[in-house]
Amino acid sequence: MNRVKAVLRTSWFWAIVGIAVLLLINTVKDPRYLSVGLNPTTGMMTGNILDILRVSAPIIMIAVGMTFVIATEGIDLSVGSMMAVGGAVAMQTLSNLSDPTSVAAMLQAIGLAVLLAVVLGAVNGVLVAVVGLQPFITTLVMMMAARGIARVVTGGQNTNARNEPFRLLANGQILGIPTSFVLALIIVVLVALLMRRTALGLMIESIGINPRASRLAGIRPRPILIAVYALAAVLAAIAGMFNVSEVMTVNPSSTGNLMEMDAILAVVIGGTSLAGGKFSILGSTMGALLIATLNKTVVFLGVPSAATPAFKALVIIVLVLLQSERIRNLLFRKKSPGSPGATVAQGAGAVPSAGEAGSEPKGAVS
Amino acid sequence: MNAPNTLVDEARPAPDLPRAQESHASSVAGWWHRAQRLLPTLIALALLLGMLIYAEVAYGRVFHPGTMSDLLGGAAPMLILAVGMTLVIISAGIDLSVGAVVAFSSVAGVMLMGQGLNGWLGVLAMIVLASLFGLFAGVMVQYFNVQPFIATLAMMFLARGLASMLTTDVVRAPEGSPFEWLSTRWKLYDGPKVNDFTVTPGVLIALLVVLGAVFFLHRTRMGRTVYGIGGSENSAELMGLPVARTRVLIYVISGACSGLAAVVYTASVQGSARNVTGLGWELDAIAAVVIGGSLLTGGAGYVLGSVIGVLVLQVLRLIITKDGSIDPQYLTIITGAVLLVFVLLQRLLAKKRSER
Numbered sequence: 234m235n236r237v238k239a240v241l242r243t244s245w246f247w248a249i250v251g252i253a254v255l256l257l258i259n260t261v262k263d264p265r266y267l268s269v270g271l272n273p274t275t276g277m278m279t280g281n282i283l284d285i286l287r288v289s290a291p292i293i294m295i296a297v298g299m300t301f302v303i304a305t306e307g308i309d310l311s312v313g314s315m316m317a318v319g320g321a322v323a324m325q326t327l328s329n330l331s332d333p334t335s336v337a338a339m340l341q342a343i344g345l346a347v348l349l350a351v352v353l354g355a356v357n358g359v360l361v362a363v364v365g366l367q368p369f370i371t372t373l374v375m376m377m378a379a380r381g382i383a384r385v386v387t388g389g390q391n392t393n394a395r396n397e398p399f400r401l402l403a404n405g406q407i408l409g410i411p412t413s414f415v416l417a418l419i420i421v422v423l424v425a426l427l428m429r430r431t432a433l434g435l436m437i438e439s440i441g442i443n444p445r446a447s448r449l450a451g452i453r454p455r456p457i458l459i460a461v462y463a464l465a466a467v468l469a470a471i472a473g474m475f476n477v478s479e480v481m482t483v484n485p486s487s488t489g490n491l492m493e494m495d496a497i498l499a500v501v502i503g504g505t506s507l508a509g510g511k512f513s514i515l516g517s518t519m520g521a522l523l524i525a526t527l528n529k530t531v532v533f534l535g536v537p538s539a540a541t542p543a544f545k546a547l548v549i550i551v552l553v554l555l556q557s558e559r560i561r562n563l564l565f566r567k568k569s570p571g572s573p574g575a576t577v578a579q580g581a582g583a584v585p586s587a588g589e590a591g592s593e594p595k596g597a598v599s
Numbered sequence: 600m601n602a603p604n605t606l607v608d609e610a611r612p613a614p615d616l617p618r619a620q621e622s623h624a625s626s627v628a629g630w631w632h633r634a635q636r637l638l639p640t641l642i643a644l645a646l647l648l649g650m651l652i653y654a655e656v657a658y659g660r661v662f663h664p665g666t667m668s669d670l671l672g673g674a675a676p677m678l679i680l681a682v683g684m685t686l687v688i689i690s691a692g693i694d695l696s697v698g699a700v701v702a703f704s705s706v707a708g709v710m711l712m713g714q715g716l717n718g719w720l721g722v723l724a725m726i727v728l729a730s731l732f733g734l735f736a737g738v739m740v741q742y743f744n745v746q747p748f749i750a751t752l753a754m755m756f757l758a759r760g761l762a763s764m765l766t767t768d769v770v771r772a773p774e775g776s777p778f779e780w781l782s783t784r785w786k787l788y789d790g791p792k793v794n795d796f797t798v799t800p801g802v803l804i805a806l807l808v809v810l811g812a813v814f815f816l817h818r819t820r821m822g823r824t825v826y827g828i829g830g831s832e833n834s835a836e837l838m839g840l841p842v843a844r845t846r847v848l849i850y851v852i853s854g855a856c857s858g859l860a861a862v863v864y865t866a867s868v869q870g871s872a873r874n875v876t877g878l879g880w881e882l883d884a885i886a887a888v889v890i891g892g893s894l895l896t897g898g899a900g901y902v903l904g905s906v907i908g909v910l911v912l913q914v915l916r917l918i919i920t921k922d923g924s925i926d927p928q929y930l931t932i933i934t935g936a937v938l939l940v941f942v943l944l945q946r947l948l949a950k951k952r953s954e955r
Contacts, residue, residue, distance in 0.1 A: 364943065366942050367895055367896070494752060507746050508746070539760075546756035549756065
């Protein structure tokens with residue numbers, strides 16, 4: 234029973250509920266929505282579900298990268314522009330090489346994109362960790378700069394290229410599942426192993442809780458912060474490459490535009506607090522899947538896709554209100570009036586918001 | 600940022616205060632002390648003048664009444680947005696929704712007028728609708744402990760989405776709407792040929808908003824409370840300042856400013872409105888406020904500084920158009936670079952101050 238309760242309180246559970254509800258709505262509108270078929274001419278599996286998985290791959294990448302940045306009490310507004318950089322570098326390299334079947338050309342394109350992303354991400358990290366600028370403003374500058382770099386790389390033009398292996402990143406399938414989704418899952422698992430099987434994840438969380446205390450405990454925040462921002466940039470560049478590989482063309486002005494907001498949204502849905510100090514990779518992945526499902530559902534229901542943000546807004550509002558102390562007290566107090574947790578909550582509620590909105594919400598939660 | 604742990608910590612410097620202030624008011628050291636806090640703003644002012652002089656020397660016809668009127672006219676909507684953003688940032692918050700709210704408010708207002716609503720009621724509706732977004736964000740921030748970033752992000756999505764639901768086409772205000780009057784050019788100075796100094800009612804509205812905000816922040820209790828919330832919310836609360844009411848009001852004001860900016864902007868484009876108006880304006884507004892010397896951590900900042908910040912960005916745009924050889928696409932890079940220089944400067948000054 235306690236286990237069930239624990240699952241109910243995790244945010245990723247509610248993300249799954251959200252996905253299920255959306256899929257249910259779609260199935261009601263069209264009973265064959267969930268069906269998966271085989272396209273006889275290409276030999277590929279087709280279906281709305283596979284579509285959702287394919288478009289979710291880039292969102293998963295940027296959401297996971299954003300997760301660690303937010304866990305250090307930072308924010309990365311530059312991931313959308315970084316997607317454009319990744320896509321632009323890859324497309325430009327491929328069109329310069331003009332070798333439509335070569336795997337080596339693809340690897341070279343990916344390598345260059347990732348390399349540039351590491352550099353730009355490290356610049357973010359250095360400005361935040363060494364110079365001491367605020368993450369918001371640092372990454373805002375980088376958002377503008379990276380968008381400009383993407384334009385410089387492509388000369389401001391939409392650039393397209395032909396390279397079959399690269400095109401298969403988004404359009405190919407492994408056992409019927411889109412390649413980009415499989416690759417995204419592999420990357421997520423690798424990152425999760427790195428974070429949870431080493432002390433790195435714990436260190437990131439400790440920096441998010443209290444940078445000074447974690448320094449006194451022997452953690453050097455600078456290299457970790459730089460690595461976190463570099464990782465976010467690399468994952469964003471990979472997301473950009475997934476994105477451009479769909480149509481094999483990059484538009485330096487619109488590729489990845491406003492995607493940073495989607496990433497932040499996915500992270501918040503996944504239960505990672507913007508106040509830093511804890512993160513959930515599974516949650517962010519589920520959040521990204523929910524956003525992909527939402528995007529597809531809105532279009533499927535015939536609402537103009539430009540209106541999608543309104544539905545995202547509803548999701549955010551409902552989720553943050555569910556997470557707020559006030560609503561939680563209302564919902565959970567009645568069920569267990571005798572438990573010590575409830576009395577503490579009541580005690581805190583009696584003092585009007587003096588401690589509630591204080592500078593250390595994490596202390597108050599534990 | 601370093602919140603005091605106890606009341607005693609907070610109270611300790613009090614005995615020194617009167618003496619310190621006295622000497623500050625009279626001596627050169629005091630002047631320097633205050634000037635240092637103003638330094639980023641003063642540097643922004645110097646940059647603004649430098650850019651204007653450079654543009655005059657390099658391209659000519661900049662200090663001409665006609666150019667100046669265009670400059671002010673173009674800056675008016677952003678000035679109004681920056682005023683609202685300054686208030687929010689001084690209170691240690693952020694408002695990401697302003698650009699989207701401008702879009703929603705202008706589309707909704709123009710469509711209401713198209714349905715036959717009286718023009719001035721339509722203008723009022725634009726401001727009220729925009730304020731509602733601010734109210735919603737403020738209530739979420741204050742009463743549900745939602746971070747300003749997330750609350751206003753939600754409002755940004757909501758406003759943009761609703762605007763797109765209303766229409767994805769260009770809508771035009773009917774003949775005889777107030778926008779026509781709001782975009783009339785009043786000739787203040789009759790120059791040779793067409794080189795007149797003109798102002799539109801939109802520019803005057805922007806100036807009134809700026810003056811009103813200066814008065815509000817420096818001469819009213821509510822305005823001082825805004826600084827109090829940004830400096831230390833707990834202390835403000837313990838001093839008995841009306842934190843909750845003020846904070847909600849700050850976001851409502853920011854929303855109302857977005858609505859007013861929508862009115863002025865729609866007038867300047869002859870009463871046409873689109874759902875994609877104002878993309879990225881929130882970032883321009885934040886950049887202007889930061890260049891003008893306000894701290895994103897809250898507690899410090901000036902409306903007049905933000906005005907300088909807006910003008911810096913506007914003159915940057917002017918130079919790029921005048922030059923012609925610079926690709927307009929580099930505008931974002933240059934804006935970013937200017938922003939970076941100013942935050943580095945602020946950081947440097949803050950470090951110096953904490954070392955003393």
